Amino acid sequence: MSSDTYKTDALIAEDIEAYLDKHQHKTMLRFITCGSVDDGKSTLIGRLLYDSKMIFEDQLAALESDSKRVGTQGQDIDFALLVDGLAAEREQGITIDVAYRFFATESRKFIVADCPGHEQYTRNMVTGASTADLACILIDARKGVLVQTKRHSFLCHQLGIKNLVLAVNKMDLIDYDQEKYDAIIADYEEFAKSIGIESFTAIPISGLAGDNITTRSDKTPWYDGPTLMDHLEAVEVRSDANLDKPFRMPVQWVNRPNLDFRGFSGLISTGSVKPGDQVRSLPSGKTSTVKSVVTMDGELEQGVAGQSVTITLEDEIDCSRGDVLAAADNPPEVADQFESTIVWMDEDPLVVGRAYWMKLGTQMVSVTVAEPKYEINVNTMQHLAAKTLKLNAIGVSEITTDKQIVFEAYSDNRALGGFILIDKITNRTVGAGMLHFSLRRAQNVHWQATDITRDDHAAMKNQRPRVLWFTGLSGSGKSTIANEVEKKLALMNRHTFLLDGDNVRHGLNKDLGFTESDRIENIRRIGEVAKLMTDAGLIVLTAFISPFRADRQLVRDMMGEGEFIEIHVDTPLEVAEARDVKGLYKKAREGKLKNFTGIDSPYEEPEDPEIRVNTVAMSPEEAADYVISKILPLK
Amino acid sequence: MTLTHLQRLEAESIHIMREVVAEADKPVMLYSIGKDSAVMLHLAKKAFYPSSPPFPLLHVDTTWKFKDMYELRERSAQDAGMELLVHRNPEAEEIGINPFDHGPLHTDMWKTQGLKQALDKYGFDAAFGGARRDEEKSRAKERIFSFRTASHGWDPKSQRPELWNLYNARKKKGESIRVFPLSNWTELDIWQYIHLENIEIVPLYYSAKRPTFEYEGGLFMADDIERLEKVMGKRPEITERSIRFRTLGCFPLTGAVESEAATLPEIIQEMLLTTTSERQGRVIDKDSGDASMEKKKQEGYF
Numbered sequence: 001m002s003s004d005t006y007k008t009d010a011l012i013a014e015d016i017e018a019y020l021d022k023h024q025h026k027t028m029l030r031f032i033t034c035g036s037v038d039d040g041k042s043t044l045i046g047r048l049l050y051d052s053k054m055i056f057e058d059q060l061a062a063l064e065s066d067s068k069r070v071g072t073q074g075q076d077i078d079f080a081l082l083v084d085g086l087a088a089e090r091e092q093g094i095t096i097d098v099a100y101r102f103f104a105t106e107s108r109k110f111i112v113a114d115c116p117g118h119e120q121y122t123r124n125m126v127t128g129a130s131t132a133d134l135a136c137i138l139i140d141a142r143k144g145v146l147v148q149t150k151r152h153s154f155l156c157h158q159l160g161i162k163n164l165v166l167a168v169n170k171m172d173l174i175d176y177d178q179e180k181y182d183a184i185i186a187d188y189e190e191f192a193k194s195i196g197i198e199s200f201t202a203i204p205i206s207g208l209a210g211d212n213i214t215t216r217s218d219k220t221p222w223y224d225g226p227t228l229m230d231h232l233e234a235v236e237v238r239s240d241a242n243l244d245k246p247f248r249m250p251v252q253w254v255n256r257p258n259l260d261f262r263g264f265s266g267l268i269s270t271g272s273v274k275p276g277d278q279v280r281s282l283p284s285g286k287t288s289t290v291k292s293v294v295t296m297d298g299e300l301e302q303g304v305a306g307q308s309v310t311i312t313l314e315d316e317i318d319c320s321r322g323d324v325l326a327a328a329d330n331p332p333e334v335a336d337q338f339e340s341t342i343v344w345m346d347e348d349p350l351v352v353g354r355a356y357w358m359k360l361g362t363q364m365v366s367v368t369v370a371e372p373k374y375e376i377n378v379n380t381m382q383h384l385a386a387k388t389l390k391l392n393a394i395g396v397s398e399i400t401t402d403k404q405i406v407f408e409a410y411s412d413n414r415a416l417g418g419f420i421l422i423d424k425i426t427n428r429t430v431g432a433g434m435l436h437f438s439l440r441r442a443q444n445v446h447w448q449a450t451d452i453t454r455d456d457h458a459a460m461k462n463q464r465p466r467v468l469w470f471t472g473l474s475g476s477g478k479s480t481i482a483n484e485v486e487k488k489l490a491l492m493n494r495h496t497f498l499l500d501g502d503n504v505r506h507g508l509n510k511d512l513g514f515t516e517s518d519r520i521e522n523i524r525r526i527g528e529v530a531k532l533m534t535d536a537g538l539i540v541l542t543a544f545i546s547p548f549r550a551d552r553q554l555v556r557d558m559m560g561e562g563e564f565i566e567i568h569v570d571t572p573l574e575v576a577e578a579r580d581v582k583g584l585y586k587k588a589r590e591g592k593l594k595n596f597t598g599i600d601s602p603y604e605e606p607e608d609p610e611i612r613v614n615t616v617a618m619s620p621e622e623a624a625d626y627v628i629s630k631i632l633p634l635k
Numbered sequence: 636m637t638l639t640h641l642q643r644l645e646a647e648s649i650h651i652m653r654e655v656v657a658e659a660d661k662p663v664m665l666y667s668i669g670k671d672s673a674v675m676l677h678l679a680k681k682a683f684y685p686s687s688p689p690f691p692l693l694h695v696d697t698t699w700k701f702k703d704m705y706e707l708r709e710r711s712a713q714d715a716g717m718e719l720l721v722h723r724n725p726e727a728e729e730i731g732i733n734p735f736d737h738g739p740l741h742t743d744m745w746k747t748q749g750l751k752q753a754l755d756k757y758g759f760d761a762a763f764g765g766a767r768r769d770e771e772k773s774r775a776k777e778r779i780f781s782f783r784t785a786s787h788g789w790d791p792k793s794q795r796p797e798l799w800n801l802y803n804a805r806k807k808k809g810e811s812i813r814v815f816p817l818s819n820w821t822e823l824d825i826w827q828y829i830h831l832e833n834i835e836i837v838p839l840y841y842s843a844k845r846p847t848f849e850y851e852g853g854l855f856m857a858d859d860i861e862r863l864e865k866v867m868g869k870r871p872e873i874t875e876r877s878i879r880f881r882t883l884g885c886f887p888l889t890g891a892v893e894s895e896a897a898t899l900p901e902i903i904q905e906m907l908l909t910t911t912s913e914r915q916g917r918v919i920d921k922d923s924g925d926a927s928m929e930k931k932k933q934e935g936y937f
Binding site for chain 1: 685
């Protein structure tokens with residue numbers, strides 16, 4: 001292929017219809033470029049845009065003047081300026097986020113994710129790699145395989161990118177020396193094998209001089225492989241590979257314009273589907289036959305991976321957003337405990353045991369992450385012991401979802417194996433992960449259906465089961481008020497049980513200490529016990545400091561609608577400390593007690609509790625009356 | 636069967652729209668009547684067929700759009716079976732903000748402030764916009780789901796990571812997201828798709844003899860001569876020229892190009908052979924130096 005491939009002007013001018021027809025049949029390849037600031041990554045992308053005529057004259061004029069003003073290439077064009085978008089980055093001269101660029105050749109449209117190379121931007125690289133079919137890893141020929149080369153390769157491999165290109169850049173600066181080039185390749189090959197990369201394509205290039213980018217360089221006669229562009233045009237795209245897999249479509253939305261039409265809308269992630277096919281809806285496992293594959297352009301004979309369609313079925317089966325339609329004879333697994341690799345993306349580290357939202361396909365569930373089995377040093381690939389994961393850390397952990405989800409191993413299906421984690425309070429995307437396999441536990445434990453239901457239990461007790469969750473600082477008066485409330489409820493012939501913090505730690509939770517993760521586990525267990533008691537029809541009162549909003553939320557999520565009553569026993573720290581009933585504040589102030597709430601561990605006040613009790617203005621008895629008045633009627 | 640790039644782009648945009656409808660409480664589609672809006676609306680019809688798109692269209696009007704645009708606006712909404720909401724900033728209306736006397740304030744008051752007012756007024760928590768990443772440098776880094784604070788601010792430094800096709804639409808009360816389903820489309824893709832799908836666009840995109848005048852070195856169309864005369868203080872000198880528009884905004888802010896391209900293939904041909912980029916005809920990117928669009932977006936502009 002030669003440079004005139006990109007000189008399509010003649011065809012455009014002479015026969016625009018023919019050109020359009022050709023353009024219309026182009027395929028699309030998404031790739032990522034990785035490399036550090038000095039590797040010439042932005043220059044390479046700028047060059048690809050420039051050579052494929054994606055830079056207009058006015059942009060070029062601006063580029064030329066910018067190049068002279070702030071460029072690093074003297075009077076020459078600094079292609080990097082085309083690519084670095086945000087003001088802050090232009091000032092610092094580095095790319096700090098993922099930027100997407102577009103260009104097209106005769107046969108393909110390309111979307112390039114331009115990602116920063118520094119270790120502190122691992123999350124950006126992972127983001128860019130998540131949608132890529134191919135990764136182009138840049139190496140500075142003068143420096144050879146560096147720590148960052150290994151990091152980038154490792155991350156791309158983790159994200160499942162099968163097509164790796166090793167672009168050995170700045171060949172002009174080593175005089176196109178074949179021996180040096182070969183040495184770099186040998187070096188890289190050894191490393192690649194060690195982390196399980198099966199193959200890669202190496203190309204000697206110069207982004208600045210344009211060698212082997214779109215045209216073969218006469219300076220590297222010893223190189224007989226493709227140019228970078230030839231390779232990008234020839235490589236197989238992932239959506240084609242997905243076609244040979246069994247049919248799966250996560251249901252996004254149920255389309256119900258009228259009583260006669262009920263369709264399931266989604267993007268087919270793998271395989272294909274046609275009318276008459278047997279499909280299974282998961283997790284329910286119900287099967288039906290495909291009636292039609294609907295689009296606005298008419299019903300399709302066959303829907304394939306990568307298409308957004310609406311499927312109608314012959315039978316009325318229960319299926320809604322979050323469910324997955326799959327080939328009936330080859331469905332994906334359903335489970336609730338997994339081994340996964342997690343990349344942490346937030347300033348606040350992972351809190352082991354805390355509940356996060358997990359989005360996988362169209363499923364949104366509550367999930368907890370266990371203490372990492374290990375963290376991976378992204379520079380040396382060594383496994384390190386870890387208690388948590390900090391920003392940009394990558395580790396392997398067991399995770400547990402609060403209900404069964406439909407999944408496949410990430411290596412088989414990115415759409416059912418890749419997930420994001422969302423903080424329940426800040427709503428930030430705090431992590432991303434890849435499921436590897438389910439842990440068998442879930443498949444062997446089944447929920448035992450019982451004949452006396454929780455409604456029966458509650459009816460017999462003539463009350464509505466609820467959890468009165470007292471939260472507040474140590475010494476705020478939680479236990480005292482809870483005790484008063486329980487006494488009053490007993491006088492009203494109600495069936496209650498009071499779970500007290502100190503008492504629970506004598507038995508059920510005696511193995512737990514006071515670290516953040518132990519406190520979370522403490523609350524989780526209490527939540528589970530309280531839930532069992534509400535199933536038995538009881539009104540449960542709990543008195544725990546429970547300092548973290550997220551953990552109280554976790555318990556709230558376990559309970560039925562309206563059954564969780566959060567009661568903030570609102571006592572200012574000075575007042576609680578002045579009371580110091582158990583002498584704990586004194587110890588904490590003296591440093592004899594660590595992680596004490598209010599002193600060296602935070603208390604996160606409820607933002608919107610059902611009931612707030614002011615213990616400065618009210619006596620315990622008055623407070624109890626107030627609480628009761630707020631929870632009436634009891635039935 | 637290998638999907639073409641347009642088929643993949645279409646599937647991606649439809650997937651994005653369905654995610655928003657499934658997860659947002661009250662979505663809306665911003666409709667500017669331009670070619671990108673036309674494509675976005677067409678994709679919305681496809682995404683929810685046989686249902687009508689389950690959200691209204693919102694036009695943030697400046698009163699300075701071309702007559703042809705107002706005409707197509709009404710018809711498109713009706714054809715799609717969607718409710719059309721039109722919002723004009725009452726303050727700007729009262730002061731009589733116009734592009735000649737008020738410069739950048741015209742965009743700020745009518746569009747930036749007008750958009751914020753409209754979103755607050757109806758309580759929309761997700762708004763589709765037709766912006767593309769290839770339009771402008773700071774757009775290239777914006778997420779598909781772009782999170783805005785309760786005061787509509789955009790913080791480019793704390794954007795949510797966006798992996799695979801998993802979008803995080805969770806937010807607190809008062810906060811909102813702007814969603815860009817055309818993020819990965821290029822100008823050529825848009826034209827190609829309009830051609831392929833036979834999508835109706837404002838006739839001003841096609842070349843025709845139209846009344847024009849020159850102003851500060853640009854070529855503009857005299858869409859409403861009486862009104863122009865009023866704000867310019869004098870009647871501009873009108874010349875008939877064969878012109879068309881590559882992008883459509885407010886008529887005095889959008890520069891025309893002299894052209895003979897009267898069919899879609901001719902437009903595409905002209906675009907491919909031309910050497911100036913699309914936004915050059917719009918004054919908005921340049922009015923406060925290099926980082927203009929990024930600054931506007933932080934202030935709440937789309």
